[in-house]
Amino acid sequence: MTSMRLKAVYNSKKWRTEVRSEVLRRCHFRCEATRLNVFGEYDRCRTVDIVAGGDKSLLIDHIDPFHPDPYDIDNLQALCSECSGRKDGGRRRS
Numbered sequence: 717m718t719s720m721r722l723k724a725v726y727n728s729k730k731w732r733t734e735v736r737s738e739v740l741r742r743c744h745f746r747c748e749a750t751r752l753n754v755f756g757e758y759d760r761c762r763t764v765d766i767v768a769g770g771d772k773s774l775l776i777d778h779i780d781p782f783h784p785d786p787y788d789i790d791n792l793q794a795l796c797s798e799c800s801g802r803k804d805g806g807r808r809r810s
């Protein structure tokens with residue numbers, strides 16, 4: 717149900733022309749995930765999107781999939797494929 721709704725969002729014109737680029741601009745085309753470094757501190761991942769010279773394409777992820785407004789950019793984050801794939805396992809606690 718939720719994933720069906722999000723699929724419609726991802727295919728919408730608003731998402732493709734406005735929301736996605738706004739999130740990417742906000743994060744300067746870098747992955748916004750945090751990961752634990754060797755010192756036990758959280759670091760930004762900072763993988764760069766392909767349009768900014770990187771070698772990966774960032775995905776836009778809904779932080780809270782049940783948020784009432786799927787276009788609210790405060791609920792969105794840009795993630796590289798590596799970080800989005802392990803989001804549920806190693807989610808940041810704050």
Ligand SMILES: [Zn+2]
Nearest residue numbers: 747761796799
């Ligand atoms: Zn990442």
